[in-house]
Amino acid sequence: MSSLPKMPRVLALANQKGGVGKTTTAINLGTALAAIGEDVLIIDLDPQGNASTGLGIDRRSRTRSTYDLLVGEADLGQVIIETAVPRLWVAPSTLDLLGVELEIAASSDRAYRLRKAVADYAARIAGQPGMPHFSYVLVDCPPSLNLLTINAMSAAHSVLVPLQCEFFALEGLSQLLSTVEQVKGSLNRELTIHGIVLTMFDARNNLSGQVVADVREHMGEAVYETIIPRNVRVSEAPSYGKPALLYDLKCSGSQAYLRLASEIIQRERRIRANAA
Ligand code: ADP
Ligand code: MG
Numbered sequence: 001m002s003s004l005p006k007m008p009r010v011l012a013l014a015n016q017k018g019g020v021g022k023t024t025t026a027i028n029l030g031t032a033l034a035a036i037g038e039d040v041l042i043i044d045l046d047p048q049g050n051a052s053t054g055l056g057i058d059r060r061s062r063t064r065s066t067y068d069l070l071v072g073e074a075d076l077g078q079v080i081i082e083t084a085v086p087r088l089w090v091a092p093s094t095l096d097l098l099g100v101e102l103e104i105a106a107s108s109d110r111a112y113r114l115r116k117a118v119a120d121y122a123a124r125i126a127g128q129p130g131m132p133h134f135s136y137v138l139v140d141c142p143p144s145l146n147l148l149t150i151n152a153m154s155a156a157h158s159v160l161v162p163l164q165c166e167f168f169a170l171e172g173l174s175q176l177l178s179t180v181e182q183v184k185g186s187l188n189r190e191l192t193i194h195g196i197v198l199t200m201f202d203a204r205n206n207l208s209g210q211v212v213a214d215v216r217e218h219m220g221e222a223v224y225e226t227i228i229p230r231n232v233r234v235s236e237a238p239s240y241g242k243p244a245l246l247y248d249l250k251c252s253g254s255q256a257y258l259r260l261a262s263e264i265i266q267r268e269r270r271i272r273a274n275a276a
Pocket of ligand 1: 017018019020021022023024025050143199200201228229230231232234235236253
């Protein structure tokens with residue numbers, strides 16, 4: 001008897017601005033979700049590979065990467081690597097990803113490569129105890145609205161947008177939201193905005209508070225209650241190849257990511273209840 005594939009919830013962490021906290025959120029939200037019992041996969045879709053490095057995966061052990069996945073030379077089961085965090089896996093990236101757009105540009109399924117890889121994996125492992133059955137997949141996008149980000153949005157149920165608490169926080173958001181609308185209108189009708197997470201909040205800086213008020217006024221309920229503070233422990237952790245939650249569980253940044261994880265799980269429950 002075959003069991004139906006259990007599809008993971010796929011969240012794309014996207015913002016075409018660099019340095020807003022996408023990768024930091026992928027690593028630490030992923031770790032926090034794993035810490036509360038979810039089986040989590042982080043897919044590194046940024047050629048810089050910061051999520052892979054921050055999870056302690058050195059370049060030599062990235063024998064297969066998301067590049068191989070997208071060009072069809074490997075399947076997801078061959079690409080994923082276990083991390084030091086129990087229940088947390090990563091599909092690492094390498095600089096090869098820089099060339100992938102050109103390589104797949106001419107094929108008609110170029111925007112669906114990641115979606116297919118995730119679905120194939122779920123179908124292949126259905127009912128098999130040996131392989132990880134992910135409940136969450138977090139896709140760390142590059143700082144661009146290119147074909148890699150489009151692949152992430154096509155594969156995703158929803159988009160999670162990290163916004164840095166800085167003066168120009170909202171700038172560029174409308175472009176991102178209109179890209180989500182376009183993907184929804186063509187490639188992925190189910191796509192939603194999961195939420196906006198404010199990052200690098202500095203309580204000593206008046207501007208940070210103003211930005212929070214501003215973003216909440218414009219984006220309302222889409223903004224998570226949890227705000228991620230600027231915290232030096234969070235920025236130090238990647239140089240040790242560790243998530244902040246392993247490096248310093250008690251620091252304010254780690255604690256905020258744990259709160260964000262439970263908020264996300266609550267939102268997921270609400271989404272499922274509404275769909276039922
Ligand atoms: P992105 O992936 O959007 O380019 P990153 O997650 O790499 O952004 O973050 C950009 C920089 O900001 C990194 O050096 C990271 O360590 C730092 N950073 C991110 N979040 C925090 C935080 N909460 N506190 C302190 N530094 C942070
Ligand atoms: Mg990044």
